[in-house]
Each structure stands twice: as C-alpha cells, then as structure tokens.
Amino acid sequence: MHLCAVQTAESASAGCGKAPPSSGTKSMTVNGKNRQYILQLPNNYDSNKAYRVVIGYHWRDGSMNDVASGGFYGLRSLAGDSTIFVAPNGLNAGWANNGGEDLTFTDQIVALLRNDLCVDEGQFFATGWSYGGSMSHSVACSRPNVFKAVSVISGAQLSGCSGGTTPVAYLGIHGAADNVLGIGMGRQLRDKWLQTNGCASKNAPEPSSGQQSHIKTTYSCSRAAVTWIAHGGGHVPDPSGTNGAKFAPGETWSFFNAAVSGGNPNTSSAPGSTQTSTSAPTTSPGTQPTTQPNCSPRYGQCGGNGWTGATCCQSGSTCRYSNDWYSQCL
Numbered sequence: 318m319h320l321c322a323v324q325t326a327e328s329a330s331a332g333c334g335k336a337p338p339s340s341g342t343k344s345m346t347v348n349g350k351n352r353q354y355i356l357q358l359p360n361n362y363d364s365n366k367a368y369r370v371v372i373g374y375h376w377r378d379g380s381m382n383d384v385a386s387g388g389f390y391g392l393r394s395l396a397g398d399s400t401i402f403v404a405p406n407g408l409n410a411g412w413a414n415n416g417g418e419d420l421t422f423t424d425q426i427v428a429l430l431r432n433d434l435c436v437d438e439g440q441f442f443a444t445g446w447s448y449g450g451s452m453s454h455s456v457a458c459s460r461p462n463v464f465k466a467v468s469v470i471s472g473a474q475l476s477g478c479s480g481g482t483t484p485v486a487y488l489g490i491h492g493a494a495d496n497v498l499g500i501g502m503g504r505q506l507r508d509k510w511l512q513t514n515g516c517a518s519k520n521a522p523e524p525s526s527g528q529q530s531h532i533k534t535t536y537s538c539s540r541a542a543v544t545w546i547a548h549g550g551g552h553v554p555d556p557s558g559t560n561g562a563k564f565a566p567g568e569t570w571s572f573f574n575a576a577v578s579g580g581n582p583n584t585s586s587a588p589g590s591t592q593t594s595t596s597a598p599t600t601s602p603g604t605q606p607t608t609q610p611n612c613s614p615r616y617g618q619c620g621g622n623g624w625t626g627a628t629c630c631q632s633g634s635t636c637r638y639s640n641d642w643y644s645q646c647l
Contacts, residue, residue, distance in 0.1 A: 329367040333435035347422045354405040355385045359398040367437040369400040374449030381406040391566030412452035414476040444468040446554035451475035457485040466576035468569040473502035484514045484541035486576040494526040497552040515539035523547035531558030
C-alpha cells in the first residue's frame with residue numbers, strides 16, 4: 318500500500334501543459350440529460366503542476382451552488398492553492414444513481430479533468446453530507462481505482478455500492494442524535510469498509526445523543542485506512558464536537574493527506590486511540606448553538622411529524638420540507 322501511494326502521487330494527467338478552462342458552472346450531456354457542475358481552480362493555477370482533486374457531492378434538496386458557497390465542506394480554506402474542487406449537481410436534487418447514471422456523470426467529469434487540466438491521478442477524493450455522503454460511498458465502491466479516499470458525513474446506503482471489493486481509505490463521521498439517517502446506517506457503511514480494507518475488530522465508543530463531544534476511532538487495517546468519528550449531534554454537515562469545535566473539515570483534510578502519504582490518518586493521538594470529552598451537552602440533540610434561541614440554526618430541524626421544536630430558522634436560512642418526518646433549515 319505504501320509503495321502504491323508513492324508511485325501514484327506524482328502521476329500527472331494528459332491535461333498538463335494545456336490552457337485551462339475557466340472556473341465556473343459547466344454543462345455536459347450524460348445519457349441524453351443535461352448535467353451541470355461547478356469547477357473551482359486554485360488561485361494562480363499552473364498548467365505544469367499536478368493538482369489534487371476533491372469532488373464534493375451535495376445533500377438532498379441541496380445543490381452544487383450550496384457546496385461551492387460553503388467552501389466545499391470547509392476544505393477549500395485548508396487546501397491553499399493545492400487543489401481543484403468540483404461540485405456536481407444531482408438529478409432531482411439528489412443522488413439516486415438510477416442505472417448508474419450519477420456514476421457515469423462522475424466518470425465524465427473525471428475524464429474531462431484529466432484531459433483538460435493538470436491533475437495528480439493518484440489524488441482524487443470525494444466527500445459529501447447525507448445524500449452526498451451516500452454518493453461518496455458509492456464512488457468508493459465503484460471507482461476504487463480513481464478515488465484514493467472518501468469522507469462520508471452522515472451517509473447511508475442510498476446511492477448503491479456496485480463492486481466494493483477493492484480497498485479505498487474510508488472516513489465516516491456520524492451523529493448519535495441523527496434522526497434522519499440514524500447512526501446505525503453510518504456504522505453499516507463503516508463495517509463494510511472494515512471488512513474490505515482488512516481491518517482488525519475493535520471497540521469504537523460513541524458519545525451519547527446530545528453530548529457536546531466527539532470520539533475518533535482509528536482502526537488497524539492491512540489494505541487501506543478506516544477512521545470512524547462519532548459525535549453527539551444530529552444530522553448536520555458541520556458538527557460541533559469536543560469543546561464546541563468544528564472538526565469535520567480538519568479531520569477530512571488530514572485523512573486525505575494521510576491516504577496519499579501512506580501514513581496514519583490519526584494525526585492527534587497514537588494509533589488506535591480515541592479522543593473523548595466529558596463536557597456537558599450545550600445543545601439539544603440535532604441542533605447547534607445559536608444566538609437566536611427561538612429559531613432553529615442553519616441545518617437544524619424545523620418541522621416534521623412529531624416535531625415539537627422551533628419551526629422558524631435563523632436569518633439566512635429557510636425551513637425546507639425533506640419528508641413527512643423532517644424539514645430542515647437550509
């Protein structure tokens with residue numbers, strides 16, 4: 318595994334040396350359907366330098382614009398000028414991947430990037446929250462020779478898993494208070510990769526629902542890394558963990574870096590250890606701190622059958638229906 322990482326890290330694509338396309342919204346035809354994506358080149362793009370690629374898939378009822386405006390799940394600010402970012406747009410605001418059409422869409426994006434831009438073919442990554450996390454899991458299953466690692470935030474088995482027998486480094490982040498895609502669904506994905514990646518079984522403690530903490534478990538794996546981070550919050554893309562810190566972007570970026578270097582993705586403690594906090598919960602399950610206590614924060618729940626909490630949203634977000642049991646501030 319380490320040798321393979323070294324060999325692919327310098328793998329420059331056919332697009333090196335070519336005049337690049339501009340950043341912005343792009344269109345292509347996939348199986349007779351018009352599909353769009355946002356391309357974000359690094360500042361001062363150099364056509365003779367091979368760049369990392371991160372594809373960020375949006376959540377249900379979200380869009381490519383939401384991912385781009387959110388800094389690609391907070392990763393763009395960590396990347397400096399090292400990375401080309403892509404935010405594809407799903408059909409019907411989701412990633413049902415019917416007949417593999419979203420995989421075909423991803424394939425065509427990857428082919429264009431390789432042909433038109435200078436990319437490091439050993440450094441393709443995917444991430445996403447909710448439905449976007451499910452699609453990230455799907456591309457790991459189906460395109461293990463393209464994607465070096467994925468970070469799945471509150472994902473589930475929603476977009477298929479064709480293949481799934483070849484190791485890919487896998488980071489799973491999930492909330493104990495997730496009432497949309499329960500944490501058991503996240504464990505199911507994790508356990509699939511534990512088997513595929515040749516990981517030793519171990520106890521993975523989790524915070525209680527509503528607890529303001531997160532616990533990171535790094536497994537000992539023979540084929541590719543698996544890390545599991547459970548937090549006490551709900552169905553959110555930017556969970557608050559121990560001491561109220563937003564940890565998902567930093568953990569994702571460190572995991573991607575480690576996947577390329579062949580090193581240990583647990584950069585803050587010894588292999589196999591966990592991070593814990595005994596701090597008391599400061600929010601109710603599934604919400605984040607807010608300066609407007611009478612309204613739900615962005616990404617918080619604001620409606621649904623049986624919901625007794627706030628039905629209004631913080632300034633800058635609106636309450637949007639997802640299903641009969643869940644409406645969310647977006």
